[in-house]
Amino acid sequence: MVDGGSAFGTPVFAGLAEVTEALNSGGGGLPGLQRSVEVAGLVTGAAGAAFVEYAADNGRVIAAAGELAWALGRPVDLIHPAVRGLLQFGTRVREFPSSLIGTAGGLQLASRGLYRVMASEAAANGTGVGVLFAAYGDSEEPTGEREKAALGFLASFIGLQYGLGRGLPVYSDGPAVKPAGEPFALLDTEHRVRAWNPPAALLTSVPAETAIGEQFPFPLPAGDATIAHKLPSGRWMEIRTARVTGSQDLAVSFRARPEPPPDGRDLFIALTGHELRTPVTVIRGYADTLVDHWESLSEESRREAIQVVGQRARELSRLVDRLLNAVGDDGAPAVESTTLLPFDLVESLAGAVDDLNAEQRQSLTVRLPDSLPKTRGDRASLATVLAELVTNAGKYSPNWVEIELTAGADARTVWFRVSDRGIGIRPEHVERAFDRFWQLETGDQRSSGGVGLGLYLVRRIVERQHGWVSLRPRQGGGTVAEVRLPRADADGPGEA
Structure with a gap:
């Protein structure tokens, strides 16, 4: 067990301050989550720590540190009854032998010398978003109350990060979190800012004292339309407006959104314009040369041309395979x-x-x-x-x-x-x-x-x-x- 007084040392506070500063400046996201997991390992005295984000029917390790760093990117079966039972019933922070989430969870910690686990579910505005794990090499020594409280606090801190958005959840099928307070602004008839709430300042990184009294700093949609706007930080937000009943003021609401994916037209142009056209053009050119000038070409030139045709044909075959796999069944099960x-x-x-x-x-x-x-x-x-x-x-x-x-x-x-x-x-x-x-x-x-x-x-x-x-x-x-x-x-x- 780690002494509670020494656990909360300078590295821990420095880590928390680093994440908080990033959140206050409009950052956070996956880097902030990773730093929070690293702090969890320090403050609990664990051999390793990890955070598993919920998805539609499972979970994935999206941040890991210490002796759990190997699990980064690993899918985890969080809907298995054994795992959900451990996480959803009882106290805020659960402690149990790692063997209980062995094959069920897919982590197999005991075989790696990690015999004891603490876990706490992170929630944002009442919605569970994932689980923060801390793993230990001993099997019997109980964890101190301060370490349990610290893990619960950090799980709540992670939940706060999800509530703010900023690139969380990581996956599109991750937990849908309703923001506690929507970013909001109020504009006069000349589109000068009359009100600018704290969530708006967090989302845009524009403080209220800078915005109020000035022209609205972003484009405004026409009528009931919604427009997407990319902030200087690279994040995207959606903007909507509505007239305030009984006045000429304009209410503006905006929310964070993922970077829009390329649309179907862009993908079609990319595929036909370069990825497919280049090898096809080269194959056709060399094939025509061989057909039209076979007798005049040297043996070395013929061999070189045939090698190029073969190489480009393999590239084309690989590209076609990739496209066919990409549009196949996303839900295909693991191989038997x-x-x-x-x-x-x-x-x-x-x-x-x-x-x-x-x-x-x-x-x-x-x-x-x-x-x-x-x-x-x-x-x-x-x-x-x-x-x-x-x-x-x-x-x-x-x-x-x-x-x-x-x-x-x-x-x-x-x-x-x-x-x-x-x-x-x-x-x-x-x-x-x-x-x-x-x-x-x-x-x-x-x-x-x-x-x-x-x-x-x-x-x-x-x-x-x-x-x-x-x-x-x-x-x-x-x-x-x-x-x-x-x-x-x-x-x-x-x-x-």
Whole structure:
């Protein structure tokens, strides 16, 4: 047990102050949530801490620290009766052996030396949004009341962050939280601000003293229409207006909204304008050259042309497969355990590297161990997963920046990582990047091509094999993509 007086030391208060300052300045979101989880680990003396956000029918670890950092990105079965019973009945903070959420929750903590768990549900305005976990290596020593109170407080603090929005919930099928107070403004006939409530200041980062008496700082819709406006911070909000009964004043309400996805027309243009047209044009050009000038071409020129046609045809085939997978059944269940066979990850990764194109192989530095425990999964899909991760890394890296492939294992999983030194990924984007059609760059700013399917398909392929995938910023710059699959010698598939 951690002494309550020492638990609330300078690092804890500094962490809370950091998140609070971000919230006051209009920030927060996933970075603030991650920092809150790190503070939870410190203040409770836990070996590791994690937050699982509720989704429509399950949950996902969206922030993790300490000995639970490996679980980042892992789906968790929160609707299993054993798990829901532990979380929904009894005291505000529950403490129980980790074995009770073993296979049911999908975390398998005991096999990793974490035998005891504290958990507290976070709620925003009466709506449950997720669960804050703290895990311990001992099995019997009870947690002090101060540590329990601290975990309950931090769960409430996380609930407050969800109530403010700011990029939470992370997923579109996450908990729908009704704001405690809607952002609101009152304008006179010349559209000068007469009133500006605190939620409006929080959403827009424009304090009341700056707004009142000045022209409304954002565009206004006509009539009953609703318009979307992008704030300087990059967040989006929706704006509506209505006349105040009995006066000429104009009431303005606005609320946060996710960044709008590219519409169907943009996607169609992207697909037909570059992703499909480029390989088709090259294939047709080289094929016509071979047909029209076969006799005049040297053997070397013919061979080179045929190699280009083959390479471009493989690219086209891969693109078509991606599109077909992307529009397939999103709710497809995990692959049956009996169809997942043991295989050598190191050997399979080496073969997948050979399948990459010449440009990708040239930029890839391979640092694989001589051997690893066998994993369990679909070996054939590994080439697709690696190709998508390397393609994504190269897309956002200068040509001269190396991409690194490494691999390893722990007691429950075998993993590999694709790391780059590119432009990096913002912490608030590490989960959104797995959404279908999501792009780091959008619209006219997008210079790297693609339609945002690669990471979506990677997560889909890996999770159907009882594994999981995550992204995180790389220390020193760049991004790390990590894939974890269950070890073949674990107690059972799907229990990593």
